[in-house]
Amino acid sequence: MKRLLVLFLFTLSTFCFAVDYRQLPTPEMQETYESLITELRCLVCQNQTIADSNAELADDLRRQVSEMLQQGKSKEDIVRFMTDRYGDFVLYKPPFKTKTGLLWLGPAAFLLIGLIVIFFYIRRKQSAAKTIFSAEKERKIRSLLLEKSGQNKKGDTF
Amino acid sequence: MAVFLALGLNLKPGDIPSPFINKPAPTFSAAKLDSPEEKLSPNDLKGKVWLFNVWASWCVSCRAEHAILNALAQQQQAAVIVGLNYKDEPSDAKNWLQNLGNPYNVSVMDREGRIGIDWGVYGVPETFVIDKKGLIRYKHTGPVSADDVQQIFLPLLSQLQAESE
Numbered sequence: 370m371k372r373l374l375v376l377f378l379f380t381l382s383t384f385c386f387a388v389d390y391r392q393l394p395t396p397e398m399q400e401t402y403e404s405l406i407t408e409l410r411c412l413v414c415q416n417q418t419i420a421d422s423n424a425e426l427a428d429d430l431r432r433q434v435s436e437m438l439q440q441g442k443s444k445e446d447i448v449r450f451m452t453d454r455y456g457d458f459v460l461y462k463p464p465f466k467t468k469t470g471l472l473w474l475g476p477a478a479f480l481l482i483g484l485i486v487i488f489f490y491i492r493r494k495q496s497a498a499k500t501i502f503s504a505e506k507e508r509k510i511r512s513l514l515l516e517k518s519g520q521n522k523k524g525d526t527f
Numbered sequence: 528m529a530v531f532l533a534l535g536l537n538l539k540p541g542d543i544p545s546p547f548i549n550k551p552a553p554t555f556s557a558a559k560l561d562s563p564e565e566k567l568s569p570n571d572l573k574g575k576v577w578l579f580n581v582w583a584s585w586c587v588s589c590r591a592e593h594a595i596l597n598a599l600a601q602q603q604q605a606a607v608i609v610g611l612n613y614k615d616e617p618s619d620a621k622n623w624l625q626n627l628g629n630p631y632n633v634s635v636m637d638r639e640g641r642i643g644i645d646w647g648v649y650g651v652p653e654t655f656v657i658d659k660k661g662l663i664r665y666k667h668t669g670p671v672s673a674d675d676v677q678q679i680f681l682p683l684l685s686q687l688q689a690e691s692e
Contacts, residue, residue: 412650425640426650429640429643452546454646454647456544456545456647
């Protein structure tokens with residue numbers, strides 16, 4: 370019973386992908402269409418592409434994309450058409466511009482800052498460890514260690 | 528971190544900047560709601576300052592905005608208010624105007640939402656302000672409030688009225 374219920378719940382999730390049904394005349398067009406609708410944002414729901422969204426605007430934009438493809442427009446033409454009207458926000462992957470620089474370079478910058486911090490942290494630790502004992506004490510420790518390794522004949526079992 | 532959080536909390540993700548500011552208004556030739564055999568095009572409004580308000584009878588927040596537009600229409604004789612009746616049934620739209628009053632000098636129909644796409648409309652209501660040269664000077668997303676009228680629209684309209692054609 371439990372298993373049946375789980376199976377039933379899994380089948381429910383497949384309905385979520387059934388938003389779009391457009392069939393374009395050629396396989397190439399269909400391919401461009403499918404890649405385009407997953408790159409354009411639905412501006413109503415914002416965190417969905419127009420392929421995922423069943424908002425009316427998303428449907429209108431899919432209609433627009435399919436019509437333009439059938440008029441022989443290229444992918445670039447359609448992307449330009451959309452950004453001319455809705456701005457860069459309509460692109461799910463924002464273009465690299467001064468305005469979006471922080472967005473693109475931010476993660477790398479934070480990684481770099483992290484690495485620098487770690488580098489200096491480790492270096493400080495190492496130099497701190499080095500100066501715990503004075504030179505004389507260190508000689509003493511070394512001689513003691515040598516003595517010890519001399520007792521263990523193999524010298525590898527500290 | 529705190530700075531980013533503060534910035535992020537103050538951003539309004541619903542307000543998407545319009546790429547049309549200071550660009551020519553997209554053209555169309557659309558049937559009028561009252562007399563579908565007549566068409567209106569933005570070219571007909573050259574030399575006038577006009578508001579282009581996207582509305583629909585099915586749009587809940589348009590109802591809140593409607594009274595404010597009615598008041599604005601009374602107050603601001605100089606600006607023409609054009610309505611874009613977006614994805615609506617003409618009969619519903621006419622009823623709506625009859626019951627709630629009609630602030631529009633003229634409304635045109637966009638039953639399939641194509642003019643909407645050309646104007647980058649992504650939600651209703653939206654209001655554009657177009658100057659005498661036919662350039663879009665301002666876009667307001669969502670319902671216009673009484674404060675918006677006082678603080679944004681009236682000053683902008685009188686500024687645009689003073690500009691030459």
